[in-house]
Amino acid sequence: MRxxxxxxxxxxxxxxxxxxxxxxxxxxxxxxxxxxxxxQRDDYRSMNKLLDELDRFILDGIALQGTFNKKTVTSTNPNxxxxxxxxxxxxxxxxxxxxxxATARSWVSTEIYNKGGTTKASGKATLAAIDDTKxxxxxxxxxxxxxxxxxxxxxxxTISIDPxxxxxxxxxxxxxxxxxxxxxxxxxxxxxxxISNNVTGKGSSLSLETxxxxxxxxxIGFSTDGxxxxxxxxxxxLNATFDLNGLNGIERTSNTFAISGVTYSLKALGESxxxxxxxxxxxxxxxxxxxxxxxxxxxxINKKTAETKYRDFPPLTDAQxxxxxxxEAELWDEKAKSGMLRGDSILSSGLNTMRSVLYASVNTGxxxxxxxxxxxxxxxxxxxxxxxxxxxxxxxxDALAANPDAVMKMFTxxxxxxxxxxxxxxxxxxxxxxxxxxxxAGNALRTNAQFTLGRELTDVDKRISAxxxxxxxxxxxxxxxxxxxxxxxxxxxxxxxxxxxxxxxxQ
Numbered sequence: 001m002r003x004x005x006x007x008x009x010x011x012x013x014x015x016x017x018x019x020x021x022x023x024x025x026x027x028x029x030x031x032x033x034x035x036x037x038x039x040q041r042d043d044y045r046s047m048n049k050l051l052d053e054l055d056r057f058i059l060d061g062i063a064l065q066g067t068f069n070k071k072t073v074t075s076t077n078p079n080x081x082x083x084x085x086x087x088x089x090x091x092x093x094x095x096x097x098x099x100x101x102a103t104a105r106s107w108v109s110t111e112i113y114n115k116g117g118t119t120k121a122s123g124k125a126t127l128a129a130i131d132d133t134k135x136x137x138x139x140x141x142x143x144x145x146x147x148x149x150x151x152x153x154x155x156x157x158t159i160s161i162d163p164x165x166x167x168x169x170x171x172x173x174x175x176x177x178x179x180x181x182x183x184x185x186x187x188x189x190x191x192x193x194x195i196s197n198n199v200t201g202k203g204s205s206l207s208l209e210t211x212x213x214x215x216x217x218x219x220i221g222f223s224t225d226g227x228x229x230x231x232x233x234x235x236x237x238l239n240a241t242f243d244l245n246g247l248n249g250i251e252r253t254s255n256t257f258a259i260s261g262v263t264y265s266l267k268a269l270g271e272s273x274x275x276x277x278x279x280x281x282x283x284x285x286x287x288x289x290x291x292x293x294x295x296x297x298x299x300x301i302n303k304k305t306a307e308t309k310y311r312d313f314p315p316l317t318d319a320q321x322x323x324x325x326x327x328e329a330e331l332w333d334e335k336a337k338s339g340m341l342r343g344d345s346i347l348s349s350g351l352n353t354m355r356s357v358l359y360a361s362v363n364t365g366x367x368x369x370x371x372x373x374x375x376x377x378x379x380x381x382x383x384x385x386x387x388x389x390x391x392x393x394x395x396x397x398d399a400l401a402a403n404p405d406a407v408m409k410m411f412t413x414x415x416x417x418x419x420x421x422x423x424x425x426x427x428x429x430x431x432x433x434x435x436x437x438x439x440x441a442g443n444a445l446r447t448n449a450q451f452t453l454g455r456e457l458t459d460v461d462k463r464i465s466a467x468x469x470x471x472x473x474x475x476x477x478x479x480x481x482x483x484x485x486x487x488x489x490x491x492x493x494x495x496x497x498x499x500x501x502x503x504x505x506x507q
Contacts, residue, residue, distance in 0.1 A: 012482045023474050027467045028317045034460045035315035040340040041453045044441030047301055047347060048434050054297045055430045058290065063423035067286045068408035070279035080270030089261025091278065096264065097243040097271040102200035102255045105148070105237030107229050109221030111191040112168065120191030127163035127171070134219040135163035141216055142209035145180050148201025148237060148253040154180070156209055161216065168193065168220070182206075193220050195229075201253025202237045205229065240266055280400050283407075288391055291377065295388040298351055302386045305347050309339030346440060350433030355379075355387050357425040362413070364406040372422070375399045375407060 061067055071085040081096050112121040115131045127135035139161050144153040157178045161171060168186040175184035175195065184195045197204050206229040208214045214224050223230030239251040244259070255266040262274070313335040321329050341347060358379075361370045369375060376395030380388045399407050413421030420428075440452050448454030 012479075012486075015482070019478055023471055027464065027471065030460055030464050030467060031317060032315045034457060034464065036340070037453055037457050037460065039315075039337050041441045041457075043304065043340045044437050044453075045443065047304060047341070048437050048441075048443070050297050050300055051350075051430050051434050051437075054293055055427055055434075057293045058423050058427055058430075061286050062290045062411040063421075063427070065408060065412050068283050068404065068412065070282040071276045072279045072282075073274065073276045075272050075274050077270055077272035078267075080266070080268050081272040081274065082265045082267065083274045083276075084263045085276040086261045086263075089276070091276050092260075092262060092274070093276075094245055094262065094274045095271070096245075096274060098240070098266050098269050099243065100238060100241040101266055101269070102240035102253060103235070103238045104197040104200045105202065105204045106194060106196035106235045107206070107222060108195075108233040109193040110233065112186075112193060112221050113191065120188060121168060123169040123186045123188050124167050127161070127166055127168070130168070131219075132163075138162045138164075139212050139216060140210075141213045143178070143180060143213060144207040144209060145182065145197075146203075146205045146207065147181070147199060148197070148204045148239070150203075153205075153207050171220070180206075193222070197237065199253070200237060200240070200255060202239050203253075204237060242266065278400070278404055280397060283400060283404075284393060284396060287377070287396065287411075288393075291389045291391050298354070298387055301347050301351060304341050305344050307339045307342050309342050310335040313338075346433065346436045350429065350436075351387065353429045353433075354426060357422060357429055358389070360425075362410050362421055363417075363419050364403075364409040365414075366403050366406040369399055369403055369406040369410065372410065375410065 069086075071089070071091070073083050073085050075082050080098055083094075085092070112130070113119065114121050114125070115129075115133075121130045141159040141161060142156050143159065144156045146153045157180050159174050159178050161174070166174075172184040172186050172193065175182060181198045182195055183198055184193070186193050195206070208217060208224065208227050208229065214227065217224055217229060223232035225231060239253050240255050240257075241249060241251050244250055257264060262276070264274070313332060315336050316324070316329060316332055324332065358372055358377075364370050372378070376392030376399065378390055378392070379385075380390050396407075409419070409421060411421045411423050413419050413424055438446065438451065442448070442451035442454050446454070448458045
């Protein structure tokens with residue numbers, strides 16, 4: 001703590017503070033420059049975020065053939081049959097008659113009784129408590145499934161059973177969770193154990209791989225046929241049968257199946273006509289959504305590059321901010337932040353390249369539809385829109401009706417002939433612009449040394465640090481000078497007092 005002015009009566013602390021204000025002016029300018037660089041960096045990154053969002057929107061929309069191959073499917077009897085159509089499938093009209101639904105095979109045991117045979121077994125009692133003569137020791141069951149329509153069994157699964165701990169309910173749970181693609185449960189009211197396939201179709205079987213496994217299934221009331229679960233008490237399951245476009249007696253193991261790109265789902269016995277057509281409304285919506293997103297992006301970038309630069313409103317220093325109200329500081333910051341990217345060449349060049357891509361022709365195989373303008377997508381005539389797109393929906397629908405494949409190739413290109421569509425060209429331009437901006441302003445993963453503004457910020461930080469060290473030395477020098485003055489004044493006062501005392505003593 002420094003105390004001055006005791007001899008001179010001067011407010012040394014205020015004097016030094018005022019002198020330091022003048023000395024700090026260059027430091028304030030450095031701090032303002034740092035703030036300006038940070039604002040500029042953040043504005044660049046916000047533009048990159050907009051471009052990245054546009055890039056992702058294109059990737060998930062007009063860059064996909066599926067966007068242009070959307071189908072609308074109708075069924076005259078959806079209670080009997082529904083269907084979906086893949087984008088690559090041709091439009092169809094099919095008549096289908098369901099004569100039999102597919103069902104899953106199941107096995108049901110005979111009644112299981114407690115020891116003594118008087119009451120039905122409890123699902124929660126241990127196997128040993130049910131009958132300690134049948135379930136005497138732990139056993140490892142080995143079971144394999146042969147699925148409907150297959151000639152080979154799946155991998156063998158091992159299920160460990162401990163009669164002193166396991167119940168009929170826990171055994172059912174172990175069967176269901178063994179990876180056999182089956183479901184099992186025990187019903188106390190009937191005293192029966194049930195097993196069923198999780199998939200439909202006839203011809204499946206459960207293979208019992210060891211004598212111990214065969215014996216265990218016999219003990220819980222199932223019949224066995226050699227090494228397979230027996231047919232007694234079982235439902236073999238059924239295949240779905242149907243007639244399609246005059247071809248009768250077609251079979252499938254499942255009620256859901258695909259034929260020529262059409263996936264049918266059988267619901268009940270009955271007849272239905274399935275029709276599919278290109279979802280023109282969906283395609284138009286996707287294209288209009290792209291145009292809207294593109295317009296929003298270029299509007300935001302154009303607004304940023306055209307912002308007014310208020311040179312009389314530099315960033316506020318901490319001292320200046322203290323002298324303003326919150327509202328005044330907010331209004332000042334608004335003007336100070338304006339124009340950080342005014343006339344920026346990277347963004348302007350990127351927008352110009354994107355416009356060039358949209359104006360260029362694409363080899364779609366049809367010269368009537370090889371430019372966006374021929375699809376009804378043109379640049380706004382209002383120069384204030386600065387390149388925004390407009391959509392003539394009628395003209396777009398006419399193009400889709402006349403040659404939907406050409407419309408798709410306009411956007412997605414033709415990979416078979418190595419032709420890039422508008423989507424890929426736009427994404428390439430966006431990627432190039434984003435990369436240039438990252439070299440200028442970096443991103444969250446780059447250090448300051450890896451981009452231009454970052455290196456400038458590092459340099460300013462070093463200069464600020466060096467200047468702050470210099471200010472400490474300057475302030476110390478001022479205090480030393482004032483302290484020397486104080487000491488001189490004090491000695492002068494002491495001498496005056498001595499002389500006055502001497503003159504007074506001679507009277």
